Amino acid sequence: MAADDEYYAFDNESLLRSRNSANGNLQRGESLVRRDRNDFTNPANPHHYYAQKAQQQRENGQVQVQESIPLEDMGRGKKKSAPTKEPPTSLSIWQVYCYIITFWAPAPLLSLFGMAKKERQFAWREKIALLSVIFYAGTIVAYLTFGFTKTVCGSQVLRLRNNEVSGSYLIINGKSYDLDSSSHPAAAGIESGTNVLYPPINAGGMDASFLFQNVNGNCKGLITPKDNCSIPYDNDEDLAWYFPCKLTAQDGSTKPNFTVSEYYDGWACHTSQDARDAYYSLDAAAEVYYTWDDIKNSTRNLVVYNGHVLDLDLLNWLQTDDLDYPSLFDQLRDAKLQGYDISLVLSDSFERSAARCLSEIIRVGEIDSSTIGCLASQVVLYISLVFILSVVFIKFFISCYFRWVVARKQGAYTVSNKTMNQHAKDIEDWSENINARGPIKKIDPSMRSGGQRRVSAFDLIRRNSMMLLNDKTDDPNDKFRGMTTMTTQSYLKPNPADPIQGTSAFQSPFTNDLISSSNNLETLDATIIHPDVVAQPPVDFMPTTYPLIHTICFVTCYSEDEQGLRTTLDSLATTDYPNSHKLIMVVCDGLIKGSGNDLTTPEIALSMVDDFVVPPEEVEPHSYVAVASGSKRHNMAKIYAGFYRYDNSSIEPELQQRVPMIVIVKCGTPDEQGSMKPGNRGKRDSQVILMSFLQRLTFEERMTVFEYQLLKNIWQITGLMADFYELVLMVDADTKVFPDSLTHMAAEMVKDPEIMGLCGETKIANKGESWVSWIQVFEYYISHHQAKAFESVFGSVTCLPGCFSIYRIKAPKGADGYWVPILANPDIVERYSDNDTGTLHKKNLLLLGEDRFLSSLMLRTFPKRKQVFLPKAACKTIVPNSFSVLLSQRRRWINSTVHNLMELVLIKDLCGSFCFSMQFVIGMELVGTLVLPLAICFTIYVIIFAIVSRPVPIITLVLLGVILGLPGLLIVVTASRWSYLGWMIIYIIALPIWNFVLPVYAYWKFDDFSWGDTRTIAGGNKSAAHDEEVGEFDHSKIRMRTWREFEKEERMKAKGQGQHSRLGSILNLDLMPEVSNSDRDDHRSF
Structure with missing residues (x-):
């Protein structure tokens, strides 16, 4: 560097x-x-x-x-605000492959099938290319499963163990021949058509090697006729036989017999050409094999040479009166080598030639062994078996370790396993009904709206400034136990260096200077703070022994009904986390009316806000740069600020807390007011609104008027600058949060600054609604308590669900006052707000699986930080109860999972190395996801094969039982209810749906980027996608300034309108709630 x-x-x-x-x-x-x-x-x-x-x-x-x-100068370097899409100068390897694999589908043909646009055509080509890759992966897996052994091991010959050859076989030179249906031609003593296996010959199960001797081969020149030899031989000394032509018992018990046949000498030796040809035409049905135990424990003189089993006692049958032979034969027979492999003993050329000769004349079978290929296939089989079982067992044991050791120590306090189980049961009871309310703690009367004693704004400013900056103890580090938050840092170090510029940044959020220059402004005008703002507690107020941390509860909504949105906001407003440290922010994605609703979603949201800072009818829309293409990049939104309005029928007045609330309504530009969904830009755009705002605030960049108004509204209803917020809890509008969840999440974040994101457990509230919801119960459970629990131990949870996760905006770095932007990091915001979705991969990442992509992006940018799972935090939601909706939802989830795993597998800095790394586990998960349909087919095949075949494939069935059974054991170990065993059985029955129907449908829909039927609106869901480019982006109407410049401008306007009269009205203001000394003593009031 x-x-x-x-x-x-x-x-x-x-x-x-x-x-x-x-x-x-x-x-x-x-x-x-x-x-x-x-x-x-x-x-x-x-x-x-x-x-x-x-x-x-x-x-x-x-x-x-x-x-x-102008917008071009927005602090983003040389990047243009409205880049034009230039055609690539050359095709990538992937693009070339896509065109090659779809050469048979020219563009005109695709146009006939409704794919007129070039981008749509190429998306289809990419889909076919991806399907081909899945086909390749499946072929490789199928080959390794079924074809590899057959390839390297070949077709194995039937093998029969010695002394167990039945009477339907005849043994010749160590091979068994099936002669059960054979007939012998007429010969001396044998009638035509006689089967030699049966009477009168009775050769069945006998050894007929001496009837078909291998002569004049490797033994030529070693076994020679004597001068007085009675065995026929020719001029080349080729002998007719070496041994008497007799049948012997297969167990070698027959004693040598040299008597001449009654018919003629050499009878039954089969020396004629016709007899030899008939013999050579026979195919051996099996090989006779011997185990090493057979060789060592036998009464016969058996040795092994090059895999052949030789019976040295057969040398006693050699007609020694007629033949000369090497003395080595007698030496080997008498050397007591029984049970040994003499392959290495016979080392010189003569000895080896003698051994080859013996292999031809006294071989009785083969040693029980495998070929190199068969050994290799067995090694691969057992390594794969050990590896798969290791992964399964490691996941199981680590999941159990997480549940019994790690999970109980997480969150706001450490509990015993008994308490942990009771907490899990309480959550389970609460999750049975979507409208069931969690256990809400009683609220101090001083925290309810109405009846408070008011003080002036300057009194509150002065009091809080003294509280934050001057109320120090002798040893402040002991008070916070080394844990750092924005508040504790302001308390301990009032003027640390700015993390980027090295200037003072962390002043008290309660300062005010109406006439200071823009360079010196640290906060907005304190006189505009709402009179009923929730007062900040003392810095040392720690109800859970951990410092509090300011959190934004971020809710994205689209077409939800009033009941769904109400229960979600009720659950957030009534969490036991102090409302002084939480801000509810709701973003309505367009002027949308949900199917069956009487009001639009923004109208429903605004009906839940009370005590507005600015009357709703006076709120003006402001422009911002949306995550879209073309003219849709320009969008407008309104910001409403106030406090949450409860429904007394759902939350009793004595349980209602005063919670600040922001509602952002994306209303669209005037040109799109006549469209079906004005202002709608998608969930990712809603998230980027907040992320981009936090980034610009962190780096003190220029921002739009809309973002300045957001900063101003937060200041007005909280009395805090937005840079004091360190966490963002992201919740979907159909999700209900358990009351103590936010407390546990925030405490875990404070305890470990390395955690950049965590998620809780998502429970199903409509378990018994239909068979579709039945099959999802165990799938949700195992995905949390096995998959996420395993990943959490290594700090690498690959998917933080968008419905219920919390992210760190920035993290403390060291003791010098530095902060590392996390969610507000430009590398996160820039890549997450990417509007260039020209490839199928990007479309799946950004349009279908944006929540999962955000998790992947965090791990990619900060591979050494942690993303964890916190089971103490829980939420409940409604899952699809019809198969069509489930099909649509899982299409998006499966496709986004595949493409996000493609991103994660390229991250080299995740924990571990080689096979013992998260990168390797992710790679396995990617391959496993791609071949899911093939895997379930294999599973069904194995089950059927095990039923109908013999012998039963024990190893395969054990492996299958372990894979399917361990999750059941995990339930016994970790679940709070035995009913999950029943849900597991239902899940196993539905495995063909999970592993075949849903993946196959998702893969075939790789080029479908719609959200389907998960969310329905009045008038239908059909409209232009967010990535479709229509028109050009006009940035001329968007002003960009720093917030200090905006604030200075407003203060100058206020000063011009009469500064003295304004100050007088402020000094007489009696609208701010006074925090009494008793309230400070009773920390539970905050």
């Missing part, structure tokens, strides 16, 4: 360097292992955008622009 670089890599996550280090020329050396880590100019580098921001901050400092500036 160059010496003049103005950013520095800490743990591969932040690019901060203190000025003291910079001045001292301290710098980090370049990585010798992965040099690309420090190449921040590469857009593929996970910290590319952060490096740009840091560099711009160093180059520009605190740039103060006095006039409105």
Whole structure:
């Protein structure tokens, strides 16, 4: 890294360097292992955008622009606000493959099938290409499962164990021949058509090797006739036989017999050409084999040479009066080598030739052994078996460890396993009904609206400033036990260095200066704070022994009904987390009326807000840059601020807390007011509204008027600058949160600053509604308590569900006041707000699985930080109760899972290495997901094969039983109710749906980027997709300034309207709630 670089890599996550280090020329050396880590100019580098921001901050400092500036100059370097899509100069390898695999489908043909646009056609080509990749993966898995053994091991010959050959076989030279239906031609003593296996010959099960002797082969020149030899031989000394032509018992018990046949000498030796041809035409039905125990424990003189079993006692049958033979034969017979392998003993050329001769004349069978290929297939089989079982058992035991050791220590307090089980039962009872309310704690009367004693705004400012900055103890570090939040840092270090600029940033949020310059402004105008703002408790108020942390409860809604939205907001408003540290923010994605609703979703949301800062009818829309293409990038939204309005029928007045609430309504530009869904840009756009706002606030970048108004509204209803918020709880509008969940989530985040995101458990509230909901109960359970529990131990939960997860906006770094932006990191925001979805991969990531992509993006940018699962936190939701809706939902989930796993498997910095790494586990999960349909087919085949075949494949059935049975054991170990065993049986019965129907449907719909029937609206769901480019983006109407410039402008306007009269009205203001001393003593009142 160059010496003049103005950013520095800490743990591969932040690019901060203190000025003291910079001045001292301290710098980090370049990585010798992965040099690309420090190449921040590469857009593929996970910290590319952060490096740009840091560099711009160093180059520009605190740039103060006095006039409105165009959108192009929004602090994003040279990136244009409305880039034009330029055609690529060359095709990538993937694109070339897509065109090759779909060469048979030219563009005109695709146009006839409704795919007129080039992008739509290429998406289809990519789908076919991906299906081909799935086919390749399935073929490889099928080959390894069924074809590999047959390839390397070949077709095995039937093998019969010695002394167990039945009477339907005849043994010749160690091979068994099936002669049960044979007939012998007429010969001396044998009638035509006689079967030699039966009377009068009775050769069945006998050894007929001496009747078909292998002569004049390898023994030529070793066994020669004597001068007085009675065995016929020719001029080349080729002999007719070596042994008397007799049948012997297969157990070798027959004693040598040299008597001449009654018919003629050489009878039954089959020396004629016709007899030999008939013999050679026979196919051996089986091989006779011997085990090593057979050889060692036999009464016969058996040895092994090159895998052949030789009976040295058969040398006693050699006609020694007629033949000369090597003395080595007698030496081997008399050397007591029984049970040994003499392959290495016979080492010189003569000995080896003699051994080959013996293998031809006294071989009785083969040693029980396998070929190299068969051994290789067995090794692969057992390694695979051990590996699969290891993964299954490791996941099981780690999941149990998480449940019994880790989970009970998580959250706000450590509990016993008994208490943990009771808490799980309470959650289970609460989740049985979607409208059931959790156990809400009683609220101190001072925290309810109405009846408070009022004080002036300046009194509150002065009191809180003293509380935050001057109320120090002798040893403040002991008070917070080394844990850092924005509040504790302001308390302990009132003027630490700015994390980017090195300037003072963490002043009290309660300061005010109406006439200060924009350079000195640290907060907005305190006189505009709402009179009933919830007062901040003392800094040392820690109801759970952990410092409190300010949290935004972020709710995205689309077409929900009033009951669904009401129960969600009730659950957030009544959490036992102090309402001084939580802000509910609801984003309505367009002017949408849900199917069956009388009001639009924004109207429903606004009906739940009371005590508005600005009357709703006076709120004006403001422009912002949306995550869309073309003219849709320009969108407008309104911001409403007030406090949550309860329904007394659902929450009793004595349980109602005063909770600040922001409602953002994306209303669209005037040009789209006549469309079906004005303002609708999707859930990702709603999330980016907040993320982009937090990024600009963190880096003090220029922001739009809309973002400044958001900052202002937060200030008005909380009395806090938005940069004091450190967490964002993301909740869907159809999700209900258990009352103590936020407390546990926030406490876990405070305890471990390395955690950048965590999720709780999602429970199903309509378990028994239909068979479709039945089959999902165990699937939800196992995905949390096995998959997420396993990943959580390693801090790498790959999917934080968008319906119920909490993210860290920024994390403390060291003791010098530095903060690392996490969710507000430019590398996260820029990539998550990418509107270039030109490939099928990007469309699946950004349009279908944006929640999962955000989790993947966090792991990619911060691989050394943690994403964990917190079972103490729970929510409940309604799952699809019809198969069509389930099919639509799982299509999106499966496809997004596949594409996100493709992203995660490329992350090299996850924990572990090689086979013992999260990267390897993710790779296995990716392959497993792709071949799911094939896997269930194999499973069904194995079950059927085990029923009808013999012998039963024990190993395969054991493996299948372990894979399916361990989740059941996990239920016994971890579940709070035995009913989950019943849900597991239902899930197993439905495995063909989960592993075949849903994946096959999802894969065939790879190029379908719609949300289907999961959310329905009045008038239908058909409309243009968010990624469809219509028109051009006009940025001329969007003003960009820093918040200080906006604030200075407003203060100048207020000063021009009469500063003295305004101050007088403020000094007489008696609208702010007074925090009594008794309230401070009773910390539960906050």
